[in-house]
Amino acid sequence: MDVTIGVQNLTREVVVETEESAEAVATAVKKALTGxxxxxxxxxxxxxxxxxxxxxxxxxxxxxxxxxxxxxx
Structure with a gap:
């Protein structure tokens, strides 16, 4: 599955192809957004x-x- 990450103040996106499930990625993103x-x-x-x-x-x-x-x- 492809995960595209937009980083503030950068014009290019970070694209990661991972074997993790969508739920695992969403959980990791939510955890990262809390600090x-x-x-x-x-x-x-x-x-x-x-x-x-x-x-x-x-x-x-x-x-x-x-x-x-x-x-x-």
């Missing part, structure tokens, strides 16, 4: 840490995998 840091681990094992005070917005993508190919036509 902590948002810590996510991406699908390659890298850790992304964003200060909660700097978060402008967070967009949590759907957990459904995109279909590739033509399928049954």
């Amino acid at each position: 902590g840091t948002l810590e996510l681990t991406d699908s390659r094992g890298r850790q992304v840490i964003v200060p909660g005070a700097a978060i402008g917005y967070v967009e949590i993508g759907s957990e459904e995998q995109r279909k590739v190919g033509f399928g049954a036509v």
